Amino acid sequence: MTGALWLLVTLAVYLASRRLYQRTRMAVLNPALVSIAAIIALLVLTRTPYPEYQRSGQLLGFWLAPAVVALGLPLALQLPAVRRNVLGIALGLIVGAVVGIAVAVGVAALCGATPVVVRSLAPRAATTPIAVAVAARLGGIPALSAVVSIVSGAIGGFLGVGLLRAIGVRSRLATGLALGAAAHGLGTARAAAEGDVEGASAGMAMGVVGVLTALLAPGLLSLIL
Numbered sequence: 001m002t003g004a005l006w007l008l009v010t011l012a013v014y015l016a017s018r019r020l021y022q023r024t025r026m027a028v029l030n031p032a033l034v035s036i037a038a039i040i041a042l043l044v045l046t047r048t049p050y051p052e053y054q055r056s057g058q059l060l061g062f063w064l065a066p067a068v069v070a071l072g073l074p075l076a077l078q079l080p081a082v083r084r085n086v087l088g089i090a091l092g093l094i095v096g097a098v099v100g101i102a103v104a105v106g107v108a109a110l111c112g113a114t115p116v117v118v119r120s121l122a123p124r125a126a127t128t129p130i131a132v133a134v135a136a137r138l139g140g141i142p143a144l145s146a147v148v149s150i151v152s153g154a155i156g157g158f159l160g161v162g163l164l165r166a167i168g169v170r171s172r173l174a175t176g177l178a179l180g181a182a183a184h185g186l187g188t189a190r191a192a193a194e195g196d197v198e199g200a201s202a203g204m205a206m207g208v209v210g211v212l213t214a215l216l217a218p219g220l221l222s223l224i225l
Contacts, residue, residue, distance in 0.1 A: 100125025156183025180205030
């Protein structure tokens with residue numbers, strides 16, 4: 001396939017996935033998750049190397065940065081709620097970042113993983129671009145960090161809302177913060193599907209936890225190891 005054709009296929013897959021989700025409202029059919037799975041399947045079936053597909057997605061990649069910046073708009077609309085809960089939000093996100101690093105590194109170390117793998121897992125709680133950069137700085141494997149970040153985000157986006165409801169979390173703000181902090185991009189996409197409050201708080205949590213992970217990972221990694 002040509003680059004232009006892959007671009008059209010990607011857009012068509014996402015629009016179809018979104019329509020399917022709107023009809024069913026099933027968490028497992030989250031448009032982002034379904035689109036990723038469908039594109040991977042198409043790449044395998046057509047034996048298309050990922051670098052070739054990536055070149056066709058440069059136009060979509062260009063809009064990624066503006067899309068991230070656009071997350072500030074719903075957050076601005078929810079500033080009154082953020083101001084009322086600023087201490088709780090700050091404490092929760094700091095704890096979330098620390099726990100995300102400590103659990104990933106601690107479990108990997110206890111299971112006997114090699115130091116390079118442990119370093120690669122340290123930024124698990126950060127969104128993929130940050131995780132890749134942090135892993136490179138820590139001496140880990142950026143590709144492994146990217147895969148772990150995406151998989152953990154997919155699991156959090158799929159199970160997060162149901163798990164929060166099962167343990168009694170009903171706050172829309174807390175739901176969004178948890179999804180953004182633990183499942184970053186895909187969690188934020190899932191939160192946005194729940195409502196404006198959830199989407200805004202998830203976007204904020206994703207950004208803050210990403211920054212905290214970059215700052216805290218080196219120190220926590222040295223302490224745990």
